[in-house]
Amino acid sequence: MITDRNGKAIEHVCNFNYLTEMMGGKKHLIKGIMDAFLVQIPDELKSINDALGKVNFASVKNFAHTMKSSVSVMGVSILTPVLKEMESMALAATDIEKLYELNQELTLICHLAIEEVEKEKEKYV
C-alpha cells in the first residue's frame, strides 16, 4: 500500500467512477480508453526516462504535462501533484536529482495504475 503526500494510506490509485459515469456505462468505449491507456502510459514513462537520461528538461516538461491529462482520465489524482512538480522543476531546469526521485514515484504509481486498469478491464471484455 502506498501513501499520498499527506501520509494518508491509499488502497487504490485509480478511481474509475468518473470514467464509467462519463461514458454512460458503455463497455466498448470504456474498454477502448483503457486499451489506449495501457499502451500510452508505458510509452510516456519511457519518454520521460529517456529525457531524464539525456538531461533534456524541455522534453521532461512536455511529457510530464501530457501525462497529467492521461492519468486524470483514470482518476489517478495522486499523480497530479507529482507531475505538476516535475513540470515546474523541469521548466526551472534545476535539481535533476529531485526529478529522478519524482520519476521513481511516478513510475511506481503508474505501474500500480496499469495493474488496476488491467484488472478493471476484465469487467468489460
Add this chain to the structure above:
Amino acid sequence: MNKKTKIKIFLVDDNKVFTLALKADIEVAFKDMCVVNIQSFETGEACMKKFQEEKPQIVILDYHLNSNNPAAADGIKVLEMIKRASPDTNVIILTSEDSVEIALKSFHHRASDYVVKSETKFKKINYSLFNLIKITEAEGEARAYKNVNLILLAFLALMIGAAIAIMIIKPSFFK
C-alpha cells in the same frame, strides 16, 4: 436543440487517451440532442490538411501540441490558420494551465472559448459546445429566414416590374 442538426467537430490534441475519452464523452452527452461527427488529429498540421475539405463548424484545440512532435505548431498558430481559412469556425482552446496570458492570446486570436483542463474539464467543454451549437443553429435559422425574405422581395420586385412593363407596353390591360 434540433435532433436533426448535424455538427462536424474537429478535435486536435496529441494525447490519445484524453482524445478518446473526450470524443466518447461528447458523443454520449449529445446523442439525444443532435448528430455529432467528430474527427480527431494529433497535430494542427494534420487538422489543416482536412480542414478545407471537411469544413467543421467547431474545432476543439489543445494549446500544447508538441509533446510527441517538437516541431508541431502550437494551438495559437493553428488557431490563426483556422481563422484565416474560415473566420466563422468556432474554436475552443484547451489548456492545462490556468494562464491569463494564454487566455488573452486565445481571445485576441478570436477563439470562441477557453477551457482549462481541470477536474471538471469534460463538463466545461460540453457546456461550451452546447452554447456554440445553439449559436450555430440560431445563425443557420437566421440565414434561412434571410433567404426566404430575399426570395419574397425578389418575387415582389418581379411582380411590380411586370406590372410596370405591362402598363407601358399595353396601358389598356388595366382598364
